[in-house]
Amino acid sequence: MDLKTALAEKIANAAGMQGDQVLEMLETPPDPKMGDAALPCFKLAKVLKKAPPAIAQEIAENIEKPDFVSEIQVAGGYLNFFYDRTYYAQSVLSEVSAAGENWGRSDIGDNKTIVIDYSSVNIAKPFHIGHLSSTAIGSALYKINKYLGYNVVGVNHLGDWGTQFGKLIAAYKLWGDDDEINRDSVSAMLKLYVRFHEEAEKDEALNEQARAWFKKIEDGDEEAMRIFGWFKELTLREAKRVYELLDVQFDSFAGESFYNDKIPAVLDELREKNLLVKSEGAYVVRLDEEELPPAIILKSDGTTLYATRDLAAAKYRKKTYDFYKNLYVVAYQQNLHFKQVFAVLKKMGYEWADDCEHVAFGMVSLEDGTLSTRHGKIVLLEDVLKKAVEKTLSIIEEKNPALEDKEQVASDIGIGAVIFSTLSQSRIKDIMFSFDRVLNFDGETGPYVQYTHTRCASVITRHEANDAGMDVSVLSNDEAFAVLKSLAGFPQTLLAASEKNEPFYVTRHLIELAQAFNKYYYEYRIIDDNKEQTNARIALARAVKDTLKRGLSLLGIKAPNKM
Ligand code: ARG
Numbered sequence: 001m002d003l004k005t006a007l008a009e010k011i012a013n014a015a016g017m018q019g020d021q022v023l024e025m026l027e028t029p030p031d032p033k034m035g036d037a038a039l040p041c042f043k044l045a046k047v048l049k050k051a052p053p054a055i056a057q058e059i060a061e062n063i064e065k066p067d068f069v070s071e072i073q074v075a076g077g078y079l080n081f082f083y084d085r086t087y088y089a090q091s092v093l094s095e096v097s098a099a100g101e102n103w104g105r106s107d108i109g110d111n112k113t114i115v116i117d118y119s120s121v122n123i124a125k126p127f128h129i130g131h132l133s134s135t136a137i138g139s140a141l142y143k144i145n146k147y148l149g150y151n152v153v154g155v156n157h158l159g160d161w162g163t164q165f166g167k168l169i170a171a172y173k174l175w176g177d178d179d180e181i182n183r184d185s186v187s188a189m190l191k192l193y194v195r196f197h198e199e200a201e202k203d204e205a206l207n208e209q210a211r212a213w214f215k216k217i218e219d220g221d222e223e224a225m226r227i228f229g230w231f232k233e234l235t236l237r238e239a240k241r242v243y244e245l246l247d248v249q250f251d252s253f254a255g256e257s258f259y260n261d262k263i264p265a266v267l268d269e270l271r272e273k274n275l276l277v278k279s280e281g282a283y284v285v286r287l288d289e290e291e292l293p294p295a296i297i298l299k300s301d302g303t304t305l306y307a308t309r310d311l312a313a314a315k316y317r318k319k320t321y322d323f324y325k326n327l328y329v330v331a332y333q334q335n336l337h338f339k340q341v342f343a344v345l346k347k348m349g350y351e352w353a354d355d356c357e358h359v360a361f362g363m364v365s366l367e368d369g370t371l372s373t374r375h376g377k378i379v380l381l382e383d384v385l386k387k388a389v390e391k392t393l394s395i396i397e398e399k400n401p402a403l404e405d406k407e408q409v410a411s412d413i414g415i416g417a418v419i420f421s422t423l424s425q426s427r428i429k430d431i432m433f434s435f436d437r438v439l440n441f442d443g444e445t446g447p448y449v450q451y452t453h454t455r456c457a458s459v460i461t462r463h464e465a466n467d468a469g470m471d472v473s474v475l476s477n478d479e480a481f482a483v484l485k486s487l488a489g490f491p492q493t494l495l496a497a498s499e500k501n502e503p504f505y506v507t508r509h510l511i512e513l514a515q516a517f518n519k520y521y522y523e524y525r526i527i528d529d530n531k532e533q534t535n536a537r538i539a540l541a542r543a544v545k546d547t548l549k550r551g552l553s554l555l556g557i558k559a560p561n562k563m
Contacts, residue, residue, distance in 0.1 A: 002488070003068055003091065007037055007081060014062040015044065015055070032478070035073065035080030036088075036485070042077050052077030085476035089536070092484045093472065096543040103550055104491040109150030112324035115317050116142055116152060119248065120330070122159030123235045123255075124168055124189040127242055129379045129433065130331070133361045136422040136556070138329040139248040140503035141359070143554045148498050153321050157313065158255025160232055163303065164193070166214025169227050170206060171196035173213075185234035218260075242382050245415055247556045259312040263304055266312045270297065275347055285344050295340040310341045318352055325355050327501065332360035332428065359501045362430035364422070384433075389414035391439055392447075400563070409560045413447050414439070416557035420446025423503045423555060444511045449548055450559055452514035456545035457561040459526045463538045471532035475540060479520040483540060486513040490547050494554070503555060510551045517544045 008023035015022070025043045029035050039059070041052035048055055056079045060072050068091065070084040096103055118138020121127050138154070145152045171192040172181075181188045200206040216224035236253070243249070270276040275285045281300030287293070297308050317326055328338060338358035345353035366379060392414035396406055403409060421438040422431065424445075441447045475484065490509065497505040526537045549559040 002095075003066075003083065003088070004037060006066055007069065010063055010066050011039060011059060011079075013064065014059045015048065017044070017047065029080070032481070034075070034078075036083040037081045039079040039081075040077065041079060085481050086473045089472040089475040089480070089484055089540075092488045093536075093539050093543055096487060096546065097539070100546075103546060104494050105147050105149075106491065106495065107149040108495065109145060109148045111149065111151050113151045113153060113321045114141075114145050114325045114327065115155060115321050115323045116145075116327045116329060117155045117157050118142075118327075118329040119239075119243075119250075120155075120157040120159065120255075121235070121239050123232050124165070124186060124193065125159070125235075126186050126190065126378050127239050127381050129364050129366070129381050129384055132381055132384075132418070132422050133364055133427070133431070134329045134331070135243075135246060135248055135381075136419050137359065137361055137427055137501075137503055138327075139246065140423060140506070140555045141327065141329070141498070141501055142249070143556065144494055144503065144506070145498050147554060148494060150324075150498075153252065153317075153323075154250040155252045155254065155317075156250045158232075158236075158253055158257075161256035161260070161309065163210070163214050165217060165228060165231075166212070167196045167200075167207075167210040168193055168231065169213040169217070169224060170209040172227060173209075181231075181234070185238055189231060189235075238382070242385070245382070245385050245411075246419065247558075254313075254316075256306070256309045256313075259309045259316065262312040262316060263308060266308065266315065267298070269348065270344075273348055275344070285347065287340060287343050287347075290339075290343045292336070292340055292343055295344050307337060307341055307344075310337075311344060314341065314345055314353075314356060315350075318350070323352075323355065325357065326352075327357050327359050329359045329361070332362060334358070335360060357501070359427070361427040364431045364433055367432055367434040385415055385418060388418050388435065388439065391435060392417070395439070396563070403562060405560075409563050412558035412560050413450055413563060416450060416552070417446040419555060419557055420449070420507055423507045426504055427502060446552075446557060447563075449510045449514045449552060450557075450563060452517055453545055453548045453552070453559045454561060454563050455521065456517070456541045456548070459541050460538060460545065461561075463527055463534065466531055466535070468531035468535060470535045470539060471530075472536045472539075474530075474533040474536050477524075479516070479523050480537075480540060483513070483516045483520050483544060486516050487543050487547055490551070506551055506555060510548060513544060513547060513551075517541075 004026055005019070005023055008026055009019040012019040012022045022039070025039060027038045027040060029038045039056075041055040041059075044055050045052050050058075053074070053076055056074045056077060059079055060074050063072065065072065068084050068087040069081050071082040073080040073082070099105070116138050119131060119135040121131060142152050142154050168189060175195060176192060177188075196206065196210070200210075213224060217228055267276070270285065276283050276297060277286060279294065282296055283298040284294035284296050287295060295307050296305055298304060314326065317323060330338070335358065342353050342356050345356065389411050393406065393410035396403055396410055417438045421433070425431070437443060438445060439447060441451055475481070486509070490513075493505050493509040497503055524537070526541060527534050552559045
């Protein structure tokens with residue numbers, strides 16, 4: 001049991017309440033001078049029907065003081081608890097070291113299934129920096145939830161359906177060059193697509209050809225499917241290179257086209273449930289009560305839409321995985337889309353629509369404004385990652401040219417920096433991406449956390465193991481105490497990150513832990529002649545190292561021992 005829970009029990013006994021009721025009320029004061037835990041007694045005033053100061057006084061008199069509490073102060077309506085720091089150090093360090101590889105792990109997920117739809121790239125479209133957030137957030141949630149005992153299914157809902165593929169094949173048949181496509185893949189496809197649009201402005205007949213090719217795809221025509229399959233394979237090959245760099249995994253690549261044969265059943269069901277109405281030639285589901293615009297299900301020419309496919313996909317996911325949660329890590333531009341999809345599912349009578357959640361995030365833009373598909377300037381994610389690695393390598397060449405495994409370390413740091421920065425703020429905020437900030441070793445960045453990890457690794461390596469005991473009383477100063485508190489909070493941070501789908505809780509925690517440790521490191525020598533005290537400080541460094549490494553790995557970031 002952690003200390004806060006144990007304290008809550010004792011308070012509850014003294015106040016005649018339930019332990020978990022009190023636990024919810026217990027706060028951690030921002031200033032440690034006001035205690036390590038505090039109970040705002042006004043929260044109890046309603047239940048106990050007494051004035052807060054009287055409650056505080058009474059609990060202080062009745063409580064059976066736990067061993068780890070050194071002092072209890074009544075401060076007006078607050079009850080402040082001060083921990084015995086030596087006891088605290090002992091208990092945190094033994095908790096972290098006993099957990100070992102499993103520090104922060106939990107079985108709270110109880111094998112319930114969480115489906116996460118993330119990255120979800122589009123065929124024949126570049127994998128650009130805009131996909132970075134979805135990929136990094138989704139992948140972190142994937143790893144964190146697995147660590148918490150959930151069964152996680154990662155889905156890459158490929159954008160592999162739509163009339164644009166008819167245009168692409170028509171363009172290929174007219175002007176395509178196989179060698180060029182095999183060599184340049186997506187950028188060659190993009191060129192064909194752009195050319196098609198230019199020429200179709202002058203020659204309306206081209207659109208006829210595109211429609212005919214799309215019809216062929218719909219009918220499963222052999223040639224159409226062969227060309228389309230080839231485009232798909234080339235696009236995926238490019239994407240998979242990026243996934244490898246980012247250490248990102250998927251369990252399913254079931255994209256939009258996967259649902260073709262599952263759509264008629266959805267349409268039948270909507271008709272049966274009297275939800276489908278004709279509107280200006282199209283078929284829609286009205287969502288007046290939900291105060292949303294109608295969801296278009298079938299266009300007037302009979303083709304289905306993105307939303308239609310998402311209805312089929314959600315039903316499929318429920319049936320196949322029986323999810324506990326079904327998450328969509330997609331930009332906030334698609335807010336309305338997901339509101340509509342979930343509302344239609346609810347109207348169809350599916351209570352599990354409430355278990356579907358749009359995990360929205362903000363836009364990524366580059367500092368110099370180069371990111372804009374519309375202006376034809378696209379920044380490929382692969383290029384960004386490569387550039388980050390190159391920049392890191394040149395920093396290493398300058399500062400530490402003798403480093404072993406330079407290329408590997410540069411890749412761990414450069415790519416880690418990009419992922420960390422993507423996850424560095426509440427996901428809904430827009431991100432301005434800047435290489436200098438991302439790679440800064442002193443800022444609140446990935447390299448800073450990695451650097452702190454190497455600092456711990458290095459002091460541990462320098463220390464000579466011995467069988468003297470450990471004198472943890474040396475860790476009772478403010479700086480060490482702050483490090484210990486941060487360590488102790490790590491499991492809670494993982495739970496919160498999972499609950500709110502916010503990997504940024506983890507990046508923030510790692511920054512705080514690294515800062516707390518560095519502050520300690522500047523003030524105190526770790527290794528000195530006193531073996532028992534040295535052993536305690538080394539144990540602290542080891543706990544910090546392991547926690548940083550675990551936290552980074554849950555974000556998909558490596559932690560080299562030297563840099
Ligand atoms: N391919 C889409 C895009 O790039 C994202 C798909 C998200 N997933 C979904 N089930 N709609 O915008």
